[in-house]
Amino acid sequence: MPTPTYPPLATITLSSNDSEIVFASIPSSYKDLVILAGGTTSSAQPMLMRFNTDAGANYSTVVMRGASADTGSFAYTSNHNFLTVGNMNSDRFDLQVQIFDYAATDKQKTSLSRTGYLSGGATEAGAHRWASTSAINTVRLLFGSGSFASGTTLSLYGIAG
Amino acid sequence: MPIPLGILAAAGVRPTAGGSYDWLETITVGSGGATSVTFSNLNTYSPTYQHLQIRVAARTDRASYVDSAMVQFNADTGNNYIRHWLVGTGSAVESSAETGQDKLFGVRITAANAGTSVFGGGVLDILDAYETKNKVTRSLSGYTTSSGSEIYMFSGLWLNTNALTSIKLLPNIGTNFVQGSRFSLYGLKAS
Numbered sequence: 001m002p003t004p005t006y007p008p009l010a011t012i013t014l015s016s017n018d019s020e021i022v023f024a025s026i027p028s029s030y031k032d033l034v035i036l037a038g039g040t041t042s043s044a045q046p047m048l049m050r051f052n053t054d055a056g057a058n059y060s061t062v063v064m065r066g067a068s069a070d071t072g073s074f075a076y077t078s079n080h081n082f083l084t085v086g087n088m089n090s091d092r093f094d095l096q097v098q099i100f101d102y103a104a105t106d107k108q109k110t111s112l113s114r115t116g117y118l119s120g121g122a123t124e125a126g127a128h129r130w131a132s133t134s135a136i137n138t139v140r141l142l143f144g145s146g147s148f149a150s151g152t153t154l155s156l157y158g159i160a161g
Numbered sequence: 162m163p164i165p166l167g168i169l170a171a172a173g174v175r176p177t178a179g180g181s182y183d184w185l186e187t188i189t190v191g192s193g194g195a196t197s198v199t200f201s202n203l204n205t206y207s208p209t210y211q212h213l214q215i216r217v218a219a220r221t222d223r224a225s226y227v228d229s230a231m232v233q234f235n236a237d238t239g240n241n242y243i244r245h246w247l248v249g250t251g252s253a254v255e256s257s258a259e260t261g262q263d264k265l266f267g268v269r270i271t272a273a274n275a276g277t278s279v280f281g282g283g284v285l286d287i288l289d290a291y292e293t294k295n296k297v298t299r300s301l302s303g304y305t306t307s308s309g310s311e312i313y314m315f316s317g318l319w320l321n322t323n324a325l326t327s328i329k330l331l332p333n334i335g336t337n338f339v340q341g342s343r344f345s346l347y348g349l350k351a352s
Contacts, residue, residue: 002184002206003183004182005347060305062249062303062310062312064247064248064312072254073249073253073312075310077305077306077307098216100218101343107278108276108280110218110303110304112282114301125312126303127302127311129306159216161343
């Protein structure tokens with residue numbers, strides 16, 4: 001039986017700069033999560049992601065990047081305390097994050113990201129893993145330095161499955 | 162700034178779906194694994210949906226850390242598929258293309274040596290699934306493991322203008338998808 005899905009669970013439009021956005025109390029009733037964001041960053045810094053309260057070295061990332069003059073790829077495995085979902089450049093950006101089986105307790109958490117930013121002109125795609133089988137109830141998007149600028153909008157969606 | 166979802170619920174804002182993106186079916190592999198999974202009787206969805214999407218979290222029993230979930234349409238095992246890919250390996254970006262293939266690349270996933278509970282994930286789009294057009298696919302998928310990590314973009318073409326009636330996914334090299342592998346089918350409506 002077809003079931004309408006992809007409802008918005010939370011949306012925020014920033015009225016001031018903020019270095020960290022937290023989607024909290026995420027219900028476990030969906031299969032996947034999707035985050036869509038668009039806005040501006042205050043400085044050229046990587047945009048990071050963490051889950052729940054885990055700030056330990058439990059995150060790994062691989063990114064593929066195409067810029068105006070070159071392409072490249074980098075990766076790190078389980079030795080970082082964050083995922084890198086995009087390398088921003090103090091200008092307009094867009095972001096999509098897909099988190100699979102976020103509430104499953106038999107899987108480490110795999111996610112995919114797509115980002116693009118205007119200044120310098122780059123597009124990136126990434127695959128990420130949080131080395132935990134805990135259900136995700138909190139998603140944190142943050143900068144180690146710098147912030148999301150006022151006017152940036154971030155939305156969380158749930159996908160049934 | 163935390164966004165507690167409970168406040169949205171307390172304010173009477175109930176999460177609602179717009180009705181243009183519907184979850185149709187899910188196949189979850191049980192104990193013993195599965196040599197393939199198939200979404201059948203897709204013609205029943207044709208009056209309603211324009212495009213189809215498959216969301217995957219899966220791994221195979223290949224004696225390696227990586228594998229792929231391959232795709233065949235309408236039980237066509239002939240050399241009627243063309244496939245392309247762009248991949249970031251963590252140290253390089255590579256691309257390639259192949260014609261005259263008997264299946265498409267669907268999504269890149271993990272395999273038996275990837276580490277406990279490590280599954281690859283991906284989203285596969287099949288555009289104009291019921292139109293009289295050769296069928297086009299695209300996907301984003303990837304994984305990270307201690308042995309290697311990849312982010313893949315696949316695209317594909319099935320040289321057949323028939324409406325889709327079935328989609329079969331099968332391991333590229335492994336024998337089975339392992340228990341817990343999940344394949345979910347979604348329909349996207351036209352305006």
